[in-house]
Structure formats: C-alpha cells, structure tokens
Amino acid sequence: MLADLTANSVADALARREVRPLDVVERAALDRAPALDALHALRPAARVKVIAEIKRASPSRGALASIDDPAELARLYELGGASAISVLTESRKFKGSLADLDAVRAAVALPVLRKDFIATPYQVFEARAAGADLVLLIVAALDDRTLLELYELITSLGMTALVETHSGEELERASAIGARLIGVNARDLSSFELDRDLFGRLADRFPSDAIRVAESAVLSAADVAHYRAAGADAVLVGEALVTGDPMANLSAFLAV
Numbered sequence: 347m348l349a350d351l352t353a354n355s356v357a358d359a360l361a362r363r364e365v366r367p368l369d370v371v372e373r374a375a376l377d378r379a380p381a382l383d384a385l386h387a388l389r390p391a392a393r394v395k396v397i398a399e400i401k402r403a404s405p406s407r408g409a410l411a412s413i414d415d416p417a418e419l420a421r422l423y424e425l426g427g428a429s430a431i432s433v434l435t436e437s438r439k440f441k442g443s444l445a446d447l448d449a450v451r452a453a454v455a456l457p458v459l460r461k462d463f464i465a466t467p468y469q470v471f472e473a474r475a476a477g478a479d480l481v482l483l484i485v486a487a488l489d490d491r492t493l494l495e496l497y498e499l500i501t502s503l504g505m506t507a508l509v510e511t512h513s514g515e516e517l518e519r520a521s522a523i524g525a526r527l528i529g530v531n532a533r534d535l536s537s538f539e540l541d542r543d544l545f546g547r548l549a550d551r552f553p554s555d556a557i558r559v560a561e562s563a564v565l566s567a568a569d570v571a572h573y574r575a576a577g578a579d580a581v582l583v584g585e586a587l588v589t590g591d592p593m594a595n596l597s598a599f600l601a602v
C-alpha cells in the first residue's frame with residue numbers, strides 16, 4: 347500500500363512535470379520568500395506543540411471533511427495556538443492538492459508542511475514553489491541513497507524535513523542522515539494498523555538533539571497526555587481537528 351501510494355504520487359508529479367518542467371519549478375522555488383524556521387517553531391517547550399493538519403480523507407478512514415476553504419481552517423488553527431500546519435497534498439486518497447498548500451501559505455504566518463509521498467527531487471522543488479517550509483520524508487518508502495539525497499535537497503532549500511519512522515530500524519536510518527525533526531507514525535502505512543504504544547517504545551532511541559513528534563490517532567486530550575508522558579515534544583493531529591470543533595479541540599490538547 348505504501349509503495350502504491352508513493353508510486354501514484356510520483357506518477358502524478360511526472361504528469362505535472364509535462365506541463366511545468368523542472369527548471370520552471372526550480373526557479374519558482376528559488377523565487378519564494380525564505381522558508382520559515384520550523385525547528386524553532388517546534389522546539390521543545392514547557393507545553394506540547396500541535397502540528398494541525400488539513401485532511402479531507404484518508405485510505406484508512408475514508409471521507410473525513412469537505413474543507414472547501416483550507417485557508418480559513420488554517421487561520422482557525424493558527425488562532426487556536428497550533429505551532430505548524432500540515433497540508434495533505436496527495437490527491438487520489440487524501441483529496442488534497444498543492445493549491446491547498448499555496449492557499450494555506452498565504453493565509454498564515456506558521457510553518458507549513460507538505461504532507462505527501464515524496465520520492466523525487468521534483469516533488470521537493472514543487473513543495474518549496476508552493477510555499478512549504480517543511481517536507482515529509484517517509485523512511486519506509488525510500489532507500490538510503492534517496493532518503494539522504496532528498497533530505498539534503500530539502501535542507502539546501504532552507505526547509506526542514508519531518509522524517510517519519512515506524513520502527514527502531516527506521517529511527518536509526520533517520521538518525522544516520524542527521525534528521526533533527528523525527529516523527530513516529532502510530533499507523534503502519536502498509537497494513538493501516540494502529541500501535542499507540544510504538545512512540546513510547548522508541549522514545550529513548552531518538553538522537554538527543556532531535557525534536558520528537560507523535561503522529562496519528564490523536565483523538566482526545568488523553569491521547570495527547572499519553573504521548574506527552576512518553577516524551578513527545580509535538581503531536582501531529584488530523585482527523586480530530588477536521589471532524590470535531592478545531593478551536594475547542596486545540597485548546598483542550600494545548601492544555602495538557
């Protein structure tokens with residue numbers, strides 16, 4: 347499933363490349379205002395930080411919310427105290443787009459993450475051209491060489507990589523490339539099974555200078571407290587914010 351999701355995202359990017367060649371997207375990326383400092387925005391603090399996600403649907407949960415105006419939702423997230431915004435740009439299963447990212451970028455002053463299945467430099471340039479400050483890299487979807495190449499490209503463009511892991515071995519691969527912002531996804535992207543205790547089992551294996559992000563299935567303040575107690579500096583939340591009252595949920599999560 348992860349391989350299919352990645353292959354589809356890469357195929358869609360190749361189709362876009364026919365319309366907008368690499369050199370054009372590269373120039374657009376370099377013409378953007380500099381990326382915001384996401385490591386600063388997400389640095390460990392007395393309170394847990396929330397990366398709030400714009401997510402219409404997912405392969406495991408189906409349709410979640412229509413979200414006609416992603417910019418408006420992003421403004422609510424910002425008002426509610428989120429530290430960064432994640433925008434799903436995958437179109438087939440998650441119903442997102444780069445236009446969503448661009449609109450969110452224009453609407454808020456927070457760092458914005460391109461959440462997609464990134465496996466080529468073209469997708470990284472596209473992210474920066476749409477205004478992304480952060481790019482997701484899923485370790486399980488990439489071989490070591492590609493992981494390092496994309497990580498270095500993201501960094502050289504002034505952006506931050508959120509490097510996503512789902513095992514101790516993947517955490518070691520994230521550490522080996524020097525990742526400073528590392529996520530543990532509770533959901534296995536191949537089977538879609540959830541393991542809320544995975545973060546806790548891996549927490550003491552993060553590099554000491556890395557920011558620790560717990561991802562997926564954060565539905566209540568109790569879930570946030572669970573991850574915080576296990577050592578999370580930040581939580582990444584989609585479903586709970588797009589299906590519930592985003593302001594009420596954010597304030598409950600930030601009060602943990």
Ligand SMILES: O=P(O)(O)OC[C@@H](O)[C@@H](O)c1c[nH]c2ccccc12
Nearest residue numbers: 531561562563564582583584585586
């Ligand atoms: O909606 P949730 O359960 O709060 O999950 C958010 C986020 O963690 C999830 O969207 C996610 C984590 N890693 C991903 C990789 C690709 C797509 C989506 C994801």
